[in-house]
Amino acid sequence: MTVTLTRADGSRERLSDDVLDELSTALRGPLVPGSDTGTPEPRAEWNAMYGSRAALTARCTGTADVVEAVRFARSHGLLAAVRGGGHSVAGLSSNPEGLLIDLSGMRGVLVDPERRLVRVQGGAVLGAVDRETQAFGLVTPLGRVSETGVAGLTLGGGYGNLDKKYGLACDNLVEAQVVCADGSVRTASETDDPDLFWAIRGGGGNFGVVTTFTFRLHPVGPIVAFAGVMYPLEDVAAIERGWREYADAAPDEVTTAVFTLTFPAAPGMPEIIHDRPVAVVAAVHSGPDPEAGMRVLQPLRELGTPLFDLSQPMPYAVVQSSFDGLFPRGGHRAYWKSQYLDELTDDAIDALARLSQDRPAPLTLVNTFRIGGAVHAVDPEATAFAERTSPYMVSFDTMWTDADQDEAAIAWSRSAFEEMTKYGNGRVFLNFTGRQDEPLQAGTDTAFGRNLHRLGRIKAALDPDNVFQLNNNIVPTPD
Ligand SMILES: Cc1cc2nc3c(=O)[nH]c(=O)nc-3n(C[C@H](O)[C@H](O)[C@H](O)COP(=O)(O)OP(=O)(O)OC[C@H]3O[C@@H](n4cnc5c(N)ncnc54)[C@H](O)[C@@H]3O)c2cc1C
Known part of the structure; x- marks a missing residue:
């Protein structure tokens, strides 16, 4: 051979x-x-x-x-x-x-409930971590789909259902074992190899292969308050105005977003939303009393006339896998774009409403996330992940199934992104990007801002030949 x-x-x-x-x-x-x-x-x-x-x-x-x-x-x-x-x-x-x-065979997850830490191997997916930590009534904040990898999500920052209260996935990292380009195995933490530890909290896979992550745990669940309200897509402009007012004033226990999409006519889905475009207002309240949390979420259920309302106290692990069916592995072709906004103006909402009614395929999502609380409490230079001020992020999760549609779907995503640049602050979230003909460095300047220079120096020290370049690539730049 x-x-x-x-x-x-x-x-x-x-x-x-x-x-x-x-x-x-x-x-x-x-x-x-x-x-x-x-x-x-x-x-x-x-x-x-x-x-x-x-x-x-x-x-x-x-x-x-x-x-x-x-x-x-x-x-x-x-x-x-x-x-x-x-x-x-x-x-x-x-x-x-x-x-x-x-690393997909390296899936081990070990919880230390006394020290409130979890050690996770580099190939584990989010659902495996939630399952093990929830056995102890604990969590570490990860993303919203249970098959997403802990590694890529954390190395790129990592938003999820608890970020306003407990921060990004990378903010909860306390230690990592990293195989660097020279084959050395390093332990990175605030005290050991602090430059490497700083760089992997947002700087992606540029600095080596992370074989073990150790995260801090917090008491959440097993039941949390959950809102999942499906409104007719035609009403999205009004719904999103009401949602903005709620989200701007909500306590940090509430992490919330609006997703627009068309659910398939799948068994198990309520018939009223079969093949029906909807705006889903979703939220999690992570406080210890789910009934009290439901009362805090109640206004989200009254933003208009819902088609269907899934809101109820729910096991945290169920919340964390509630969107899984929309994202089957190998099931969709995808090209995503995202950007941050300093303000969600009425004009921005109207543009989002137009775009969400003009999606190129039913499974394409147009999403608006409210960010703040613990994410913004971290200094932009304290970790490589530099985006610590924008209250909103918009993402165009363009997904379709037919290869003949590639060109049109990608063009739609790009033009939707362009349209939103009128309202955005120019920064992008690198975990939500497509690639195609774009260079591997695309977006790194705006995403990392002032941190890019330090990242380039650390890259030059640890991976001068750019062995790890299939990522949002940081060019080695020695002083
Ligand atoms: C359906 C879906 C839902 C998502 N939801 C969220 C969400 O809720 N929040 C969020 O923030 N993001 C989300 N994302 C984005 C996601 O975080 C990124 O795509 C992330 O890179 C995926 O990580 P992975 O390990 O699964 O990916 P992979 O495809 O395995 O890798 C992605 C990148 O990370 C590098 N990498 C992977 N493993 C390692 C390792 N062990 N050491 C070093 N480098 C490594 C790879 O080389 C590659 O550059 C979602 C993506 C999808 C497709």
Whole structure:
């Protein structure tokens, strides 16, 4: 067997049997060539546009395997992708002509209830963490879809249903084990390797492969107050005005967003919303008394005349997987765009209302998130994640199923984004980006702002050859 792989400089390298045997022997997990389609992929890429298998995959079973794979990539100058949850919207963990370092077998989650910490391996998905931590009535704030990877989400910041009260996923990180480009294994925390610790809290996968995350835990659940109110999409401009008024005054226990979409006519969904465009006003109140929380959320249920109202006290773990059905792995083609707003003006709401009624496919979402509280309490320079002031973020989660629609759907997403630049502050959330013909550095200047310079220096110190470049890429910039 021979395998030809793309190198980081764009050239191709043909690997002989001997070279592959050497790597295969060094790994505990299997080394799988792309031609071996008989061996199922443990975790395929989420975005169907990037579904092809990597030319060669190292399925890692632990940190030692990751070290071997990184050393191999570096010594051959290979372009290497790293896969955690595989939920990169931009397909950054796919590498059809190169090497994939696949952590999807590294899913361990260990809770220490006394110290209120959870240790999570680099390939775990959010649902696995919520499940284990909820067994102790504890949580660490993660995202809203249970199959998203902890790794990519946290390294890029990580918004979710608890962020106003407890901050971003990266704000709750207390320690990480990282395999750097030279194959060294480092422990990063406030006291050990503080530059690396600063950089991985928002700076993405640029600095190495994180094999273990340790997060702080908080007491939440098992039951929380949940609002999920479906209003007719025609009413979205009025609904969103009322929602804005509520969200601007809501306590930090309330994290809320508006999603517009068309639910499929799926069994289990109420018939009244089958194939019906809706505006979903969603919120979680994370306080200890769910009934009291429901009273706080009540105004969200009275913003208009709902088609259907799912609001009720609910297990936190159920809330965390309530949107899963809309985002099947490999089920959609996707290209997302997002931007932050300093103010959600009436004109911005009217533009969003127009765009949400002009979506290119039923499963395309137009979302408005209220951000604040603990996210804004962190100094913009305290972590690499620099966006600490904008109260709103808008995202166009453009999703469709037919490859013939690629061009039109991507063009719609870009033009919707352009239209919103009139109301936005120019900054973007890098975890919600498509890629296509855009360079890997796209958006990093506005997303990182003043932090980009420090990130470039840390990248130069830890990964001068840019071994880890399939990400929102930070160019190594030595002083
Ligand atoms: C359906 C869906 C829902 C989402 N919901 C949210 C949400 O609620 N909140 C939010 O903030 N974001 C959300 N996102 C965005 C998501 O956080 C990013 O796409 C994130 O990068 C996914 O992480 P992953 O590990 O699943 O991805 P992957 O595709 O595995 O990787 C994404 C990037 O991270 C790098 N990476 C992965 N694992 C590691 C590792 N162990 N060490 C170093 N680098 C690594 C990869 O190389 C790649 O550059 C969502 C995305 C999708 C598709």
